[in-house]
Amino acid sequence: MSFLGPSELRKLLAFNKIITNDDNQNAYVKSRVKQAAYELSLGNQVYRTDNKDKKVEILSESNRNIDINPGQFTLLMTDEFVNIPNDKLAFISIKAKLKLKGLVNVSGFHVDPGFKGKLLFSVYNAGPSIITLETKKAYFLIWFANLDSAAEQDDLYSKDNNHHQGQKTIDTDYLDALKRNDMASPSAILLKIGEQKDFFESEITTLKNSLENDIKEKNRKVLNNEYLIKLLIGICIVIITKYLFDHSMANKAIQECIFENEKINKMQKQIDSINVKIIPLQKVDSLIDKKNINKNVKSKR
Numbered sequence: 001m002s003f004l005g006p007s008e009l010r011k012l013l014a015f016n017k018i019i020t021n022d023d024n025q026n027a028y029v030k031s032r033v034k035q036a037a038y039e040l041s042l043g044n045q046v047y048r049t050d051n052k053d054k055k056v057e058i059l060s061e062s063n064r065n066i067d068i069n070p071g072q073f074t075l076l077m078t079d080e081f082v083n084i085p086n087d088k089l090a091f092i093s094i095k096a097k098l099k100l101k102g103l104v105n106v107s108g109f110h111v112d113p114g115f116k117g118k119l120l121f122s123v124y125n126a127g128p129s130i131i132t133l134e135t136k137k138a139y140f141l142i143w144f145a146n147l148d149s150a151a152e153q154d155d156l157y158s159k160d161n162n163h164h165q166g167q168k169t170i171d172t173d174y175l176d177a178l179k180r181n182d183m184a185s186p187s188a189i190l191l192k193i194g195e196q197k198d199f200f201e202s203e204i205t206t207l208k209n210s211l212e213n214d215i216k217e218k219n220r221k222v223l224n225n226e227y228l229i230k231l232l233i234g235i236c237i238v239i240i241t242k243y244l245f246d247h248s249m250a251n252k253a254i255q256e257c258i259f260e261n262e263k264i265n266k267m268q269k270q271i272d273s274i275n276v277k278i279i280p281l282q283k284v285d286s287l288i289d290k291k292n293i294n295k296n297v298k299s300k301r
């Protein structure tokens with residue numbers, strides 16, 4: 001097996017309907033031969049996983065651009081049909097300038113002898129930026145190799161035995177597999193993580209503020225209670241002091257009363273003893289008085 005060089009390639013493509021358009025006309029353009037490859041361009045059908053309608057997008061002359069967002073998977077179809085001769089095998093790729101932006105060619109890599117149809121590429125934007133493509137621009141490359149022996153009927157790629165023969169639109173089979181959900185793009189995930197981070201940070205700040213307010217409120221109450229307790233203790237001290245003071249004053253008054261009472265008792269006793277002494281004297285006085293009266297009576301007689 002050998003690869004065709006540029007001159008063989010030009011000859012092959014110029015004199016055979018290998019690169020054709022929608023009208024099955026030879027679409028070979030000499031300037032599209034680059035080194036040993038031929039450039040193929042983007043057609044008007046694409047399917048993007050983040051497309052809201054979940055439908056194949058048909059690009060028009062006025063709307064020729066397609067943006068492939070970071071992290072999104074996209075199906076791209078060539079503008080040209082390729083018809084691979086029975087004695088050839090072709091190899092396909094996406095141009096390096098797209099790959100270097102982060103566009104990964106997921107599908108690949110070969111085109112079978114006997115294949116007729118547009119080529120379908122699946123790509124993934126693994127880069128951080130939007131990659132914009134334009135219809136009719138050359139993004140794909142195809143190389144042709146000679147087989148040592150041409151493929152016979154049963155070995156040729158054919159409509160009867162194969163799926164992609166004659167493909168000119170993006171098959172809905174592939175869409176069904178791709179349209180379930182948006183692809184979880186790393187940058188979208190990063191964005192969501194950022195949003196979640198902001199959300200949780202604001203929640204934590206709110207929670208922190210509310211906790212701080214709660215603590216302040218509790219501290220205020222504790223402080224109020226402390227004042228109240230101190231006040232109650234103060235009042236208790238005053239009451240107890242007053243009670244003890246009153247009690248001691250009462251005791252003192254009682255002691256004084258007892259003391260006074262004892263003094264009175266003592267005086268009473270002295271009075272009583274004086275009285276005891278006075279009574280005989282009174283008796284003597286009364287006898288003296290009686291005697292004097294009698295004397296007087298006698299003298300008057």
Ligand SMILES: O=c1ccn([C@H]2C[C@H](O)[C@@H](COP(=O)(O)OP(=O)(O)OP(=O)(O)O)O2)c(=O)[nH]1
Binds near residue numbers: 109157161163
């Ligand atoms: O990226 C690619 C690779 C291949 N093809 C075309 C050319 C190829 O000859 C044909 C079949 O390729 P392959 O045998 O790899 O695919 P398949 O899904 O196994 O097809 P089939 O079941 O028809 O053999 O599909 C594309 O359009 N794009």
